[in-house]
Amino acid sequence: MPLSQRSILLFWAPLAATWLMMAVEGPFLAAVIARLPEAKINLAAYGVAFAIAMLVESPVVMLMTTSTALAEDAHSFRKLRRFAFLLNAGTTGILLLVLVPPVFDLIALQVLALPGEVALLVEDALWLLVPWPAAIGYRRFYQGLLIRDGRPRLVAAGTVTRISAIALVALVLARLGIPGTLVAAGAMTAGVCTEAAASRWMARGSVARVLARTPATHPGALNYGVISRFYYPLALTSLLGFAAHPLLTFFMGRAPAPVESLAVFPVVGSLTFIFRAVCLAYQEVTIALLDERHEQLPPLRTFAVSLGLVTTGCLAVFGLTPFSSVWFETISGLTPDLAAFAILPTVLFIPLPFLSAFLSLERGILIKARRTRPVTLATATEVACIAVGFPLLVQAFGWVGVTAAAAASLVGRTAAVSILIPSVVRVVRRASR
Numbered sequence: 102m103p104l105s106q107r108s109i110l111l112f113w114a115p116l117a118a119t120w121l122m123m124a125v126e127g128p129f130l131a132a133v134i135a136r137l138p139e140a141k142i143n144l145a146a147y148g149v150a151f152a153i154a155m156l157v158e159s160p161v162v163m164l165m166t167t168s169t170a171l172a173e174d175a176h177s178f179r180k181l182r183r184f185a186f187l188l189n190a191g192t193t194g195i196l197l198l199v200l201v202p203p204v205f206d207l208i209a210l211q212v213l214a215l216p217g218e219v220a221l222l223v224e225d226a227l228w229l230l231v232p233w234p235a236a237i238g239y240r241r242f243y244q245g246l247l248i249r250d251g252r253p254r255l256v257a258a259g260t261v262t263r264i265s266a267i268a269l270v271a272l273v274l275a276r277l278g279i280p281g282t283l284v285a286a287g288a289m290t291a292g293v294c295t296e297a298a299a300s301r302w303m304a305r306g307s308v309a310r311v312l313a314r315t316p317a318t319h320p321g322a323l324n325y326g327v328i329s330r331f332y333y334p335l336a337l338t339s340l341l342g343f344a345a346h347p348l349l350t351f352f353m354g355r356a357p358a359p360v361e362s363l364a365v366f367p368v369v370g371s372l373t374f375i376f377r378a379v380c381l382a383y384q385e386v387t388i389a390l391l392d393e394r395h396e397q398l399p400p401l402r403t404f405a406v407s408l409g410l411v412t413t414g415c416l417a418v419f420g421l422t423p424f425s426s427v428w429f430e431t432i433s434g435l436t437p438d439l440a441a442f443a444i445l446p447t448v449l450f451i452p453l454p455f456l457s458a459f460l461s462l463e464r465g466i467l468i469k470a471r472r473t474r475p476v477t478l479a480t481a482t483e484v485a486c487i488a489v490g491f492p493l494l495v496q497a498f499g500w501v502g503v504t505a506a507a508a509a510s511l512v513g514r515t516a517a518v519s520i521l522i523p524s525v526v527r528v529v530r531r532a533s534r
Contacts, residue, residue: 127371168245387465
């Protein structure tokens, strides 16, 4: 029996709420920083610090997708859990390596060419973010179990604890008079650690159920080689995807109006992410609800198109109506001159939510079929388009960095969606035979 749009909505809504709550973190923290002393420098440092932290974190991001797709029984759960913990330890080690003074100076002062005062704030923020990668990987692994077990509402409940901790810690730290970048870093670390603990506690029933299942196939069917072959392209996808932000930071630091662009980009990016985030949740929905013969694909595709159109329309309100000044100046706390930098990039970002919804559907179809390499190819294409497009746009139009970043990102995302279409068509045709 085909899925109804209502049943898809009910499964998607808690996951979308999770992503939406995470998306609100960025504007909230940016608004806090914008109201503290030396807002421009701290906003710039905030964007750079989180770009580096997210790049280091990227290998663990797909643990939720992996546990959703592969945690079938006690054997696979134990293998995946050990794999996840090793990956968490590795990413923490990488962040500590980045903080070794000669390494950090190379990255911050030479590669990114950050002003000295910005670099100092970035370094302090990264020390506060050391627990970040492992906490993210830990909670995403257990969130995947909850999704596979048909309990997405508990994923959203865990994120409520994260948002609450972030808000509380940010407000307390802001009152202590510490720099805005460190307020944001301390709050985010407290939030992800709280959510990780809550996710593990709420997943205890799902863990018990998966441990009670004996393997349907030979115990050696899922080994570390199989997991690695499945996960490596997904980890590379995340790494390439998160590399786009530091890459844009690198380019913006050398384009016209570098400090203004670095200050505005996290505000514009956070606004855009609010509408893209609910679309990103659709990847796990597709993995969980798509059947082997793809009989449920038509309703899933219809929902994805509707989702993309609605979210794109909502973002258009912020870019094409007078509400843009309300958001950037009144809510986000930007000065009028910085708010003026934000308008054109927001307009260029308008199609991104629709493209993100369609990309999530494509990725879900391919990951369900355990075809993860095309996903990596699409992300590599997107990053390549950004790397080539940004300098060409600056050279051709003389745009400031944040505007060129938005245009290059749009071109890259369009290319990623387009390049996956042939692979998705082949998988669908094979499943329908």
